[in-house]
Amino acid sequence: MKGKMKPTVKFIFIVVLWILALLAALFPARYINTAFGYMAFFFLLLLLIFSLLILFAVRRRIEIETNVTDAHSVQCLRGDPVELGLKVKNRSVFFCPHAKGGFYISDLFGGVDTSTDTDFTIAARSDSGFDFGMDMKHIGVYRVGLKDLRVYDMFGFFSLPVPVSGDFEVYVKPRIRTMEELVVEEEIFLDSSRDSRNTVPNGIDYVGVREYTPGDSMKQIHWKLSAHSLGYMTKLSESTRQSDFAVALDFAAYPAEREELMDLYDSLVETAFSLLEELSHREVTYSLIYSDKQQEIRRSVPKGRANDMEYIRRFDVITPEPEPGYPDGARLISQEARMPNRCTNLILCTSRLTSEMIQELISVKRQKRSPELYFVFPDRLARRDRENLMAPLRSLDDAGVPWHAVSTAGNRQPGSTDAGEDES
Secondary structure, three states, rough: OOOOOOHHHHHHHHHHHHHHHHHHHHHHHHHOOOHHHHHHHHHHHHHHHHHHHHHHHHHHEEEEEOOOOOOOOEEEOOOOEEEEEEEEEEEOOEEEEEEEEEEEEEEEOOOEEEEEEEEEEOOOOOEEEEEEEEEEOOOOEEEEEEEEEEEOOOOOOEEEEOOOOEEEEEEEOOOOOOHHHHHEEEEHOOOOOOOOOOOOOEEEEEEEEEEEOOOOOOOHOOHHHHHHHOOOOOEEEOOOOOOOOEEOOOOEOOOOOOOOOOOOOHHHHHHHHHHHHHHOOOOOOEEEEEEEOOOEEEEEEOOHHHHHHHHHHEOOOOOOOOOOOOOOHHHHHHHHHHOOOOEEEEEEEEEOOOOOHHHHHHHHHHHOOOOEEEEEOOOOOOOHHHHHHHHHHHHHHHOOOOOEEEEEHHOOOOOOOOOOOOOO
């Protein structure tokens, strides 16, 4: 069988080889019954002992350094490349002929996403450098670094583990996108006589357009329609809502492959944070409702993008087929409704539709409050599958509850489009 020899087989081969070498070194003693007859044997034995002592000396002087200086952490936006560097330094006066390091990158769920074993040598009072160039495709907190490190003696007979501390965290933050980038027109998926509701949670309802006049807010420009017109078109609206909002983030999901779950998680978090960013530019009060890693429901007021990672670290991971009692969309809405300071406007971001959640949204509507739904769906679905998945939303249409469709396709090309450019 071609290929590299397995580590266990290689070690056994080396042990057998050295045993045979020591036995062969005893043959002269059979014919020369003096101390000179044992010299070859003692020479090989001393050579092994000397090699072992050097190994202990090298192990004590191995150090690991990184190019990360900010408390062993790096931050970037989703989709941005991250350049990370590790150095394994040998500060002893002895040469390290063979070392093996296991480098890893964790995934969103705490497991190891990728792992690579690397063999290298380190000269005396020198170092070996390793650079990581990664595109961080998903939001979350990831660990990157050395999983383990072993050094070997000059004959490969002995090895010792080296305590490793060369790992660090990579914080991948969500990208903020405009509502036009996020929302997909619902009539693409459902046969409905209603117009698609590409509205934003700004305390006003979009009812039409007119030609732009000097003094109109740039945020009210209908960019997609303007791209197909001779000039800019301004959205017409009417004030119908009070100025307090709650954005609820539901991490329950349908069963899916790991990569698809991570895409859904990205879209959910970016949708919620994009809504909060929109609200932060208006004279309204707002809060974020979510479940943490202990699956406790939390409500807090975000204080700008500088604190994004505080929430990312607290958020529960996306959970397919959650058990009964999990804080899903229905429970988030139900608990918010019982709060003494409940909001007039409740926006739910979810990737899973349940009858209980639909009824909770309708109940909020009957309380003379303004519920709204942002539903994230995987872009791999065919048209018929999408229609079947979104069929429960007809009940929201009948109850007058606005909903919006968000595709994970937006994760394929990170970054936001200029406000003045039309997306193709």
